[in-house]
Amino acid sequence: MNFLYLLVVLLPIAFGVGWWASRRAVAQRSGVQVSELSSDYFRGLNYLLNEEQDKAIEVFLRLAEYNHDTVETHLALGNLFRRRGEVDRAIRVHQHLVSRSGLSDAMKTIALLELGEDYVRAGLLDRAESLFSDLVAMKAHAPSALRHLIAIYQHERDWHKAIEHARRLEAMTGEDQAPTIAQFYCELADRSRQHGARAEAREYLQRAFACQPACVRAFMLTGQLEAEDGHHAASVDAYEAAIEADSAFLPGILPPLLASYARSHQMDRAEKFLRSLLDRYHGVSPVLALTRLYRQRDGERAAIDFLTAQLRQRPSVRGLMALIDATMDKVEGEAHENFLILRDLTTKLLxxxxxxxxxxxxxxxxxxxxxxxSCKSWSTIRPIHGVASE
Ligand SMILES: [Zn+2]
Structure with missing residues (x-):
């Protein structure tokens, strides 16, 4: 490790420890304990910096024993335990802190926030929820507590509470929560749809649109509802609007959109829309859809010509596979065998x-x-663009 860096980091801490230790020394008998404490502190820090957490814990435990009023040491310890997955020990440290008399309000609320995180990690969500709710009511670390509460309600799929708390967070911090709240309404709409409560589903979708007028998912759910109700032209409108709102989600939208084009007998409209996508969307999905359309309408030759011309501009393994499928049946003997091998290889690639x-x-x-x-963010998972993917 860079020595200069260590020095820069540790000097201010050394000054702080020195001041704290000397203040302690006056109150106590001698300076012996002082140097012992500060050297322990440095050793603990060193272990932490070197990610030797076992040794750091040992040293900090000793420090906490010596010196019952260093709240920071306890907080550091609790944090370490939680990070190592020793949640029970983290809970004990933080509970011990919280129950101590004479603790300042500021320190107590920090310890409560930490304890809440321990509970979440331990899966004790009810306890975590009531603790974070208390902190919000006390107006102590309220934004952090609200974020934890929103995460808990998402985990429990309690979307109404998630919406309520996201709105409170927005009011408190000014951070725009509208796209996230729109997702929560989409979750509610999808749940209602699955339970056959179609009017309710549409109502939730209206609320999603009120939060985020270009909400891709709300357009997609609208398309799905319309198609299930037999309104295929309306379904096409909604799916096209979804792609216009964000074409990144196109691979998931295209299959149901193509089905709705077919059911509403709008294949000319399908061709026009797909061709308009070729210029502004660089993935292979619209190419494959058009290839299928040309095969049905104009025959295999037209489909292969179109696909070959497109693949020169945008090389793609999925496109290659479609080309192999289209060409394979036209040849016989050894050439056919070779195509089978090629097909097998491209399948393995994908x-x-x-x-x-x-x-x-x-x-x-x-x-x-x-x-x-993994990170619990909304709408951040997108198709990968590349030769072997979209
Ligand atoms: Zn992520």
Missing amino acids: EGQAMYRCSRCGFGAKAHHWQCP
């Missing part, structure tokens, strides 16, 4: 490929999720 990635944390997924399973 197998196990993550097709989606979270733009915030990098989490890779084969299927689309509206909420990232």
Whole structure:
């Protein structure tokens, strides 16, 4: 480790420890304990800096024993325990802190916030919820407590409470929560749709649009509702609007959109819309959809010509696979065998490929999720663009 860096980091701490230790020394018998304490403190810090958490814990435990009023040491210890997954010990440290008399309000609320995080980590969500709610009521660390509460309600899929608390957070901090709240309304709409409460689903979608007029997911759910109700032309309108709102989600929107075009007998409209996408969207999905459309309408030759011309401009393994499929049946004998091998190889190339990635944390997924399973952000999982993917 860079020595100069260590010096810069540790000098102010050394000054602080020295001051605190000397103040303690006056109150106590001698200076012996002082040097022992500060050297312990340095050793603990060193272990922490070197990520030797076991040794750091040992030293900080000793410090906490010596010196019952260093709240910071206890907080550091509790944090360490939680980070190492020793949640029970973290809870004990923080509970001990909270129950201590003479603790300042500021320190007590910090300890409560930490204890709440311990509870979340331990899966004791009811306890965490009531603790964070208390902190919000006390107006202590309210934004942090609200964020934790929103995370808990999302986990419990209690979308009404998640909405209520997101609105409070927005009012308190001025941070725009509208896109997230729109997602919560979409969750409610989808749940109502699945339970057959269609009017209720539409009402929730209206609220989602009120939060975020260009909410892709709300357009998609509208398209799905319309299609299920047999309103295929209206479904096409909604799905097209979803792609206009954010074409990044196109791979998931295209299959139901194509079905609605077919059911509403609007294949000319389908061709026009897909062709307009070729200029502004660089993935392979519209190319594959148009290839299928041309095969049905104009025959195999027209489809292969179109696909070949497009693949020269945007090389794609999925496009290649479509080309192999289209060409394979036209040849016989050894050439046919070779095509089978090629097909097998391209299938292997695509197998196990993550097709989606979270733009915030990098989490890779084969299927689309509206909420990232890893970092819990909304609408951040998007199709990967590249030769072997979209
Ligand atoms: Zn993520």
